[in-house]
Every structure is written in C-alpha cells, then in structure tokens.
Amino acid sequence: MRAPFSGVIQRNGSKVVPPIRLRMSAGIASPRSELHVYAIIVSACNLRVTMRRRDDFREEVRRLAASCAGLTMRQAARQLTQLFDDALKGSGLSLAQIGLMALIATSEDDRMAALAARAGLDPSTLSRNLRALERDGLIEIATVEKDLRRRAVWLTEEGSRRLQAALPAWQAAQARVAAILPADLLHRIAAASAALAEPEG
Structure with missing residues (x-):
C-alpha cells in the first residue's frame, strides 16, 4: 500500500501543513487529491522564488537610494x-x-x-x-x-x-x-x- 502524503511542505524553513485530506479508495490515494497536493507544492516553490526576487528588488532599491547624489543633496x-x-x-x-x-x-x-x-x-x-x-x-x-x-x-x-x-x-x-x-x-x-x-x- 502506498504511504499517504504527509501534508508537510517546507516554506522558508518552517513546516506548513496544507488543509487537505487525501481521499482513500481501497487504500489508494485519489488521483485528484494527488494533483491537488502537487499543485500546492508547485505554488509553495513559486512563492519562495517570488519572495526571493522581492528581497533582491528591495535590496537593489535600498542601495541605489543610499548612494543617489540627487536624493542626498535634496535632503x-x-x-x-x-x-x-x-x-x-x-x-x-x-x-x-x-x-x-x-x-x-x-x-x-x-x-x-x-x-x-x-x-x-x-x-x-x-x-x-x-x-x-x-x-x-x-x-x-x-x-x-x-x-x-x-x-x-x-x-x-x-x-x-x-x-x-x-x-x-x-x-x-x-x-x-x-x-x-x-x-x-x-x-x-x-x-x-x-x-x-x-x-x-
């Protein structure tokens, strides 16, 4: 029998348990439920990439603002x-x-x-x-x-x-x-x- 999906996804070092219960039929996970779990995993990965890009963007803006002669002179x-x-x-x-x-x-x-x-x-x-x-x-x-x-x-x-x-x-x-x-x-x-x-x- 296939072991049921644990429902634990790593996100930013923390464990997240998605609100999902696998439907079992004769001891086998439903294909629709497995697709749902896969979609959640992909979404979590995309979220991590988006957050990393946002952090990079913020750091770039922070460096540019700190070194901008125009903003410094205006202040x-x-x-x-x-x-x-x-x-x-x-x-x-x-x-x-x-x-x-x-x-x-x-x-x-x-x-x-x-x-x-x-x-x-x-x-x-x-x-x-x-x-x-x-x-x-x-x-x-x-x-x-x-x-x-x-x-x-x-x-x-x-x-x-x-x-x-x-x-x-x-x-x-x-x-x-x-x-x-x-x-x-x-x-x-x-x-x-x-x-x-x-x-x-």
Missing part, C-alpha cells in the same frame, strides 16, 4: 533651508526671499531677465516669487519707458531696511553652517553645481 538642501528659515524667522523673511533681495540689491543689471539668470529661475517662477515681495512693498517692478518689453526691479526703502535688519541673523546662521561644512567644501559643491548646469557635449 541636505531641505535641512539647510529649514535652519536658515528658523534663524530668519524674526525678520519675517525666508531664505528664498532674502536671497532674491540680495541679488536685486547687488546686481548692476536691474532687468528681470538678468535677475532670472542670476537666480537660476525660469521667468514664471521668478515672477511668482517677486509678486509676494512687491505686495509687501519690499521691491518695485516697473516697465522701462524706452523699451516697453523690458521690466526692471529694485528694492524700495522698506526693502533695503528689512534686508539690513536681517543681516545679523543671516550671518549667524551662516556661521553655524560654516562650523559644520568647511568653506572649501561649499566652494566645491558650488563649482560642481555650475558644471552640472552646463549642457552635455
């Missing part, structure tokens, strides 16, 4: 921005706003196009950011009489006063960052960023 930029925004909170200005105001104050070319190029922003993004400063009376945007297609931007007296008042907090935040990130490292990052902005070829 560092968010943390730095938060540090500066917290330090500048008393001025009522964000780091992005102070950065734009500093560019406007120090630029010899007051055209919007020149400001967009220096800030590394597209015209629509620049216009959106400038509107908030204009609404608060910190900058003024005007059309040049000789060329109606040209617009110029400059700080108002209130804008200059607010920027000057924010300088101590801005300098303190930079000093805190400099204690962690050496100046030469920041220069190398800036140079690398400029190189990445250049077209390939």
Whole structure:
C-alpha cells in the first residue's frame, strides 16, 4: 500500500501543513487529491522564488537610494533651508526671499531677465516669487519707458531696511553652517553645481 502524503511542505524553513485530506479508495490515494497536493507544492516553490526576487528588488532599491547624489543633496538642501528659515524667522523673511533681495540689491543689471539668470529661475517662477515681495512693498517692478518689453526691479526703502535688519541673523546662521561644512567644501559643491548646469557635449 502506498504511504499517504504527509501534508508537510517546507516554506522558508518552517513546516506548513496544507488543509487537505487525501481521499482513500481501497487504500489508494485519489488521483485528484494527488494533483491537488502537487499543485500546492508547485505554488509553495513559486512563492519562495517570488519572495526571493522581492528581497533582491528591495535590496537593489535600498542601495541605489543610499548612494543617489540627487536624493542626498535634496535632503541636505531641505535641512539647510529649514535652519536658515528658523534663524530668519524674526525678520519675517525666508531664505528664498532674502536671497532674491540680495541679488536685486547687488546686481548692476536691474532687468528681470538678468535677475532670472542670476537666480537660476525660469521667468514664471521668478515672477511668482517677486509678486509676494512687491505686495509687501519690499521691491518695485516697473516697465522701462524706452523699451516697453523690458521690466526692471529694485528694492524700495522698506526693502533695503528689512534686508539690513536681517543681516545679523543671516550671518549667524551662516556661521553655524560654516562650523559644520568647511568653506572649501561649499566652494566645491558650488563649482560642481555650475558644471552640472552646463549642457552635455
């Protein structure tokens, strides 16, 4: 007489007993039951292969995410921005706003196009950011009489006063960052960023 199937399948080192009872006829297992058992065995093997592939996929994604320069720089930029925004909170200005105001104050070319190029922003993004400063009376945007297609931007007296008042907090935040990130490292990052902005070829 053929020994009945034990119903024990190895899966990930553990014993699994499928919910099946072999139907016996004259002491012989039913062919349909044997096919059912075989299907369960095949399914268990396929499950192990699928789980192994899923583990390999997760490990590959984990390694790629851990070594991705883009994700690392984005996270560092968010943390730095938060540090500066917290330090500048008393001025009522964000780091992005102070950065734009500093560019406007120090630029010899007051055209919007020149400001967009220096800030590394597209015209629509620049216009959106400038509107908030204009609404608060910190900058003024005007059309040049000789060329109606040209617009110029400059700080108002209130804008200059607010920027000057924010300088101590801005300098303190930079000093805190400099204690962690050496100046030469920041220069190398800036140079690398400029190189990445250049077209390939």
